[in-house]
Amino acid sequence: MKKQLSIIGVPMDLGQNRRGVDMGPSAIRYAGVIERLERLNYIIDDLGDIEISRPDRKELQANQRLKNLSEVADGNELLAKKVDEVIQAGNFPLVLGGDHSIAIGSLAGIAKHHKNLGVIWYDAHGDLNSADTSPSGNIHGMPLAVNIGIGHERLTNILGYSPKIKPENIVIIGARSLDHGEKELINELGIRVYSMHEIDRMGMAKVMSEVIESFKGKTDGVHLSLDLDGLDPNEAPGVGTPVIGGLSYRESHLAMEMLSESDIITSAEFVEVNPILDEKNKTASLAVGLMGSLFGEKLK
Numbered sequence: 001m002k003k004q005l006s007i008i009g010v011p012m013d014l015g016q017n018r019r020g021v022d023m024g025p026s027a028i029r030y031a032g033v034i035e036r037l038e039r040l041n042y043i044i045d046d047l048g049d050i051e052i053s054r055p056d057r058k059e060l061q062a063n064q065r066l067k068n069l070s071e072v073a074d075g076n077e078l079l080a081k082k083v084d085e086v087i088q089a090g091n092f093p094l095v096l097g098g099d100h101s102i103a104i105g106s107l108a109g110i111a112k113h114h115k116n117l118g119v120i121w122y123d124a125h126g127d128l129n130s131a132d133t134s135p136s137g138n139i140h141g142m143p144l145a146v147n148i149g150i151g152h153e154r155l156t157n158i159l160g161y162s163p164k165i166k167p168e169n170i171v172i173i174g175a176r177s178l179d180h181g182e183k184e185l186i187n188e189l190g191i192r193v194y195s196m197h198e199i200d201r202m203g204m205a206k207v208m209s210e211v212i213e214s215f216k217g218k219t220d221g222v223h224l225s226l227d228l229d230g231l232d233p234n235e236a237p238g239v240g241t242p243v244i245g246g247l248s249y250r251e252s253h254l255a256m257e258m259l260s261e262s263d264i265i266t267s268a269e270f271v272e273v274n275p276i277l278d279e280k281n282k283t284a285s286l287a288v289g290l291m292g293s294l295f296g297e298k299l300k
């Protein structure tokens, strides 16, 4: 992995209904992310936070199927440009959310630099909805669909190209809550999903070796999009859409350590940390611990 990391905070909470996730970047910084990664000899450039505009009430009422569309699109446009600059400068982008809608902007900026970007979507959810299939109208349930070119043009066309990624280069890990339309899309496109059922049967070590092996030689970079709700709510209570029966602390650290050893990750984001719903910043601290493992922390 590159030794120069650029941190970008995205205080976005407009992709879902629960306030507080906009404070995720502050909570993660407070939990010591910079010190933690500096100890691993990375040079950290904290670029601060992307500016997110506040919605106007009328528009909120106007589009219930794509809530806060214009503000979410504008914020992601800014994020995409920032991520693009970071990669152009030769640095590794580490994006801190914010709700998962920010994966629209981060992938727009990243995928510009890769013909065959692999994506690991570590999440309880598929985030493969569109306005037609979403049960909530929340854009944080749509970013993976947007990135394969499905969704409103304001979102799919950020930085002027679409799609950003190919369905065959996506792996979803930890899924246990998929909506009807998402299941249809997964079957239709053949997206690889390691559900909790498969992870329980195979074990995380086998799952991660398969994932790493499947990307080798096929992709020219791999992005990790880690939604803290992929973990069990007992470990990560500070998330807006918790789903019981999730990945454990140990499985998640093992996954990060195996990714670190494989050296395939070229960008990463950690999303959905909501300090208002959290217990003593436990979820933000967990996120920082996982980043430690991803960036090479070892016991010996």
Ligand SMILES: NC(=[NH2+])NCCC[C@H](N)C(=O)O
Pocket (backbone or CB within 6 Å): 099, 100, 101, 125, 127, 129, 134, 135, 136, 137, 138, 140, 141, 142, 177, 179, 227, 229, 241, 272
């Ligand atoms: N990034 C997330 N936490 N997404 C949760 C999505 C929940 C649900 N599938 C929806 O579309 O509303």
Ligand SMILES: [Mn+2]
Pocket (backbone or CB within 6 Å): 123, 124, 125, 227, 229, 230, 241
């Ligand atoms: Mn999720």
Ligand SMILES: [Mn+2]
Pocket (backbone or CB within 6 Å): 100, 123, 125, 127, 140, 227
């Ligand atoms: Mn998600």
